[in-house]
Amino acid sequence: MLFNLFSITHCNIAQFRQYAKMSNIKFNSSTNGQYKSLSTLLVSYAKDRKEPLKLCKPQVPTHLSPWFITGLTDAEGCFDFSISNSKTINTGFSVKPRFRITAHKRDIILLYMVKEYFNCGNISKIDVKDCLDYTVSDQNSIFNIIIPFFTNYPLRGTKHLDYLDWLKGLEIIKNKGHLTLEGLNEIKFIKANSNTERLFNNNINLHCNPNTPGYIPLDPNYISGFLTGDGYLSLITKIDSPSFGRIKIGFTQHQDNYLLLQSIKDFFNVSNLVISKVNDKAISLNCGSEDTIYNILLPFFEKYPIYGIKAITLIKLLKIRDLILSLRGSRKTTKWTPELKSQIISIWNDTSIQLKADATV
Numbered sequence: 552m553l554f555n556l557f558s559i560t561h562c563n564i565a566q567f568r569q570y571a572k573m574s575n576i577k578f579n580s581s582t583n584g585q586y587k588s589l590s591t592l593l594v595s596y597a598k599d600r601k602e603p604l605k606l607c608k609p610q611v612p613t614h615l616s617p618w619f620i621t622g623l624t625d626a627e628g629c630f631d632f633s634i635s636n637s638k639t640i641n642t643g644f645s646v647k648p649r650f651r652i653t654a655h656k657r658d659i660i661l662l663y664m665v666k667e668y669f670n671c672g673n674i675s676k677i678d679v680k681d682c683l684d685y686t687v688s689d690q691n692s693i694f695n696i697i698i699p700f701f702t703n704y705p706l707r708g709t710k711h712l713d714y715l716d717w718l719k720g721l722e723i724i725k726n727k728g729h730l731t732l733e734g735l736n737e738i739k740f741i742k743a744n745s746n747t748e749r750l751f752n753n754n755i756n757l758h759c760n761p762n763t764p765g766y767i768p769l770d771p772n773y774i775s776g777f778l779t780g781d782g783y784l785s786l787i788t789k790i791d792s793p794s795f796g797r798i799k800i801g802f803t804q805h806q807d808n809y810l811l812l813q814s815i816k817d818f819f820n821v822s823n824l825v826i827s828k829v830n831d832k833a834i835s836l837n838c839g840s841e842d843t844i845y846n847i848l849l850p851f852f853e854k855y856p857i858y859g860i861k862a863i864t865l866i867k868l869l870k871i872r873d874l875i876l877s878l879r880g881s882r883k884t885t886k887w888t889p890e891l892k893s894q895i896i897s898i899w900n901d902t903s904i905q906l907k908a909d910a911t912v
């Protein structure tokens with residue numbers, strides 16, 4: 552049923568109704584309350600297709616693991632301050648702390664699940680093409696919900712350093728320091744030196760290093776959240792490629808997150824999961840072994856679920872794996888007949904869930 556729920560932003564109205572019926576999604580015709588932004592987005596989605604859509608309220612699964620959210624945040628989250636001109640504040644600037652998670656609009660349900668989990672914040676369109684933000688910017692929610700959450704379920708990647716700097720800025724705000732020129736400048740300094748502007752030292756990924764006191768064991772749901780945000784799940788579909796049908800699963804990261812990738816590698820403890828250099832700044836963790844992908848990685852992400860559109864990709868890849876194995880029988884290798892290839896392509900392009908068959912989603 553989860554499967555149907557996640558496809559609602561990819562379907563036409565008739566399919567939407569059908570999914571809603573199958574998934575027992577309740578409809579609600581009011582535009583007020585916390586469902587407004589989702590409803591608005593679904594309406595605009597329907598307008599794109601020139602079909603009417605009644606406002607709807609999907610019942611979002613609420614059993615997300617907190618570690619999933621931490622993994623997703625390490626991948627797609629952002630802790631920063633928005634600083635804008637103000638005529639009413641003496642310094643001339645108003646300062647607002649923000650916690651955000653960004654996703655493609657196809658993954659609106661994923662953001663919606665996070666919003667349900669925290670029970671605060673809003674989902675809105677942003678300037679980046681086809682992207683949406685889940686944003687928490689009211690101080691009450693930041694101090695009482697967001698900070699306690701990341702104290703209990705700490706970030707593991709370089710984003711943890713942005714988070715620590717953000718806390719310093721929040722401390723200034725808490726003491727009303729941001730209303731003075733000195734405090735404002737301190738926050739501007741923090742803003743100018745964190746996130747993409749950060750220069751790194753050696754003290755990174757401290758929660759990932761088993762030889763330091765800051766080490767925190769890796770929870771499997773963290774890996775699922777991180778894959779949902781920053782990982783890739785794909786299939787080689789070029790029909791005349793010698794690698795046709797090969798499934799690829801992995802992560803590409805800035806090299807500063809080396810220890811984070813290393814800890815994921817250590818978690819699975821298989822030798823054919825390797826970290827390699829992509830370019831000057833990027834590294835990747837991936838796997839060249841069909842056996843590991845079929846029998847360890849795919850089942851892992853079935854057990855510790857990923858959500859959003861990648862969850863649909865996972866279902867397709869599991870079907871493709873099962874098809875390949877059933878036709879292989881007792882042979883050691885696959886006979887890539889044209890029939891098999893076309894069956895694989897048709898699973899990959901299955902439009903009954905209206906998913907764009909990107910090679911990498």
Ligand SMILES: [Ca+2]
Pocket residue numbers: 625626627781
């Ligand atoms: Ca990222």
